[in-house]
Amino acid sequence: KIPGITVYRLALYARTLEKLLEEGRDLISSEELARECGVNSAQLRKDLSYFGQFGVRGVGYSIPGLLKHIRRILGTEREWFMVLMGAGHLGQALLNYEFLPKRGFKFVAAFDVDEEKIGRVINDVYIYHVNQLSWVLREHPAEIGVIATPASAAQEVADLLIENKIKGILNFAPVRIKHPPNVVVENSDLTILFDKLAFYLKRLD
Amino acid sequence: KIPGITVYRLALYARTLEKLLEEGRDLISSEELARECGVNSAQLRKDLSYFGQFGVRGVGYSIPGLLKHIRRILGTEREWFMVLMGAGHLGQALLNYEFLPKRGFKFVAAFDVDEEKIGRVINDVYIYHVNQLSWVLREHPAEIGVIATPASAAQEVADLLIENKIKGILNFAPVRIKHPPNVVVENSDLTILFDKLAFYLKRLD
Ligand SMILES: NC(=O)c1ccc[n+]([C@@H]2O[C@H](COP(=O)([O-])OP(=O)(O)OC[C@H]3O[C@@H](n4cnc5c(N)ncnc54)[C@H](O)[C@@H]3O)[C@@H](O)[C@H]2O)c1
Ligand SMILES: NC(=O)c1ccc[n+]([C@@H]2O[C@H](COP(=O)([O-])OP(=O)(O)OC[C@H]3O[C@@H](n4cnc5c(N)ncnc54)[C@H](O)[C@@H]3O)[C@@H](O)[C@H]2O)c1
Incomplete structure (x- = not known):
């Protein structure tokens, strides 16, 4: 299995390339991209070549081209449909977070056990009772389940998602x-x- | 400045050591710790030696000792006091998240502009009007400001925190x-x- 930290780096490269594209840049060398991301350039080249050759040595990378390449590796060039389990504070913050649909991660339905929440609609997403998961998934297929329930309900909700073929x-x-x-x-x-904030704050003095 | 990804790795080592400690382990080699974290062992040794020598070659690391060493590097062996700006969905989820105080990150006060929220208390934290920030900080000093307001208010709230010597x-x-x-x-x-989830899901097939 490819380590999580490698995938984290790929997502970091993608964010940095998006920012450079917004600033109107076209080309970038592996040294500069590595510096922007805080990794060494050998690590960056190793990460990118692991998934297939890209870029021309000496000329650098085309920013739109490299971004597309990394998105294909990450699997974020397509849409992913999701269900939310637990429409409490964190759940509702996620339903309102406009960056998720912008990046192709779309909630099709939310589920809760609290009668006061069931039947409400947040950002076009309807909140069902958790007992309705299987028949809702037949109407709105999804591949991802997001768990925002109390810790005590998390395993039970995960089992329910897995029973319903959520991968x-x-x-x-x-x-x-x-x-x-x-x-x-x-x-x-x-x-x-x-922790990251504490690390930098400690070094400010 | 030390790159964010290095600090992310240190926090990852700390989480992994905490888990091993819970499982009753005492000692670990750099190879095994590196494998658990998904990094190569040269990278791990380089990260740890950057902040001062630790561990005896050949014998491996004492897990409680190494954890204490990394916590001192991260600055998480002490308490940090924080104020929350924006006590909406995400803000309230953060006020209720019991892992923060457990790790020494404690909210002393929360601030909002919504009359319906002002005066409420969540998990022992009082919600003030944002205009009261300076005199509240005189009563309850803090070093960290957490912004959970809409994007439109974020810069204005950041300026207010900086004016009040939040670092x-x-x-x-x-x-x-x-x-x-x-x-x-x-x-x-x-x-x-x-993105990380999409990456692994894509490879499941
Ligand atoms: N990982 C993080 O970074 C982070 C940050 C903040 C909060 N949290 C965690 O997120 C979770 C949610 O926090 P919150 O502040 O939104 O809590 P909350 O109490 O506001 O929301 C939880 C919701 O889950 C619902 N629920 C309970 N049992 C359920 C079940 N079996 N099926 C479906 N829904 C169920 C409740 O009715 C409620 O609406 C908690 O576990 C909290 O520890 C994590
Ligand atoms: N980074 C992430 O991963 C992530 C995830 C979810 C949401 N978000 C973001 O977090 C923010 C909060 O989301 P939410 O769902 O909790 O929104 P929300 O509307 O529920 O909460 C925002 C709160 O800020 C308050 N507020 C507005 N102006 C203020 C000001 N000048 N000073 C103090 N408080 C002020 C509002 O009254 C409200 O209570 C949004 O910007 C959202 O995009 C980020």
Whole structure:
């Protein structure tokens, strides 16, 4: 399995190329792109060549071309349909986060157990009762399940997603989800961001 | 400046060591730790030696000792006090996220402009009107500001934090914040997590 940190670097290269494209740039050398991303250029060339040759030595990379190449590697050149489990604070922040649909990640439905939330619509997404997952998926197929329930409900909700042939899970609840090998689970831990901030703050003095 | 990806790796090593400690492990070799984190062991040794020698060659690392060493490097062996700007969906999810105080990141106050939210208390944190920031900081000093406002208010709120001598900002709003060099700004982009999930899902077939 390709390590998570390699994929993180690919996503970082893509973000940096998007920013350069917005600034009107066309070409970039591997040295400059590596510097912008904070990696060494040998690592960058190794990452890019791992997935097939790209760019002409000496001339540098075409920014739109390289971005397209990396998006194809990441699988973000297409749309992914998702269901949200738990439409509480974090869930609603995700439903409102306009960057997700812009990047091709679209919620087709949300699920909860709280009677007060069921039947509401947020950003065109309807909140169903969690018991309705299987028949909703028949109407609106999805490949990704996002878990934003309390930790106590996370495993039960994950089992339900897996039973309904969902193959990818993004888990925000602070528990490790047990799952079969043919299901991909990514865990979100926002505290890594806070650690990064602490690291730089400590060095400010 | 030390690249963000290096700090990300240090935080990853710390998370992995915490997990191993929970599983009752004491010792680990650099090869095994590197494998668990998905980096090569030369990179791991380089990262650790950059911040001072640690561990005995051949014997491996003491897990509690190495964790303490990395926490000192990251600056997470101490408490950090924070203020939240924008107590909406994402803001309230952060106020309720019990992992933050567990890791020493504590909110002392929250701020908003919505009359319906002002005066409420969430997880022992009082929501003030944003105009009260300076006198609240005199009562409850803080070093970190977390921005969870709409993008339209993010720069104005960042300026207010900087005026009030806040040196570290974690920005969740999808805009680039302008700031002086002596203030650290980290931006959160959850979509990188979704990219990682797409990458692994694409390869499942
Ligand atoms: N990983 C991170 O970075 C991060 C950050 C903040 C919060 N969190 C976590 O995200 C989760 C949600 O946090 P929140 O603040 O939105 O909590 P919340 O209580 O506001 O929302 C949880 C929602 O889940 C619903 N729910 C409960 N059981 C359910 C079930 N079986 N099926 C479907 N829905 C169910 C509840 O009715 C509620 O609406 C928590 O586990 C929290 O620890 C993670
Ligand atoms: N980076 C990420 O990964 C991520 C994920 C989800 C949402 N977001 C972003 O987080 C932000 C908040 O999202 P949300 O769903 O919680 O929105 P929300 O509308 O529920 O919350 C925003 C809050 O900010 C308050 N506010 C407005 N102007 C303010 C000001 N000048 N000072 C203080 N408070 C002010 C509002 O009254 C409201 O309570 C948005 O910018 C959204 O794009 C980021």
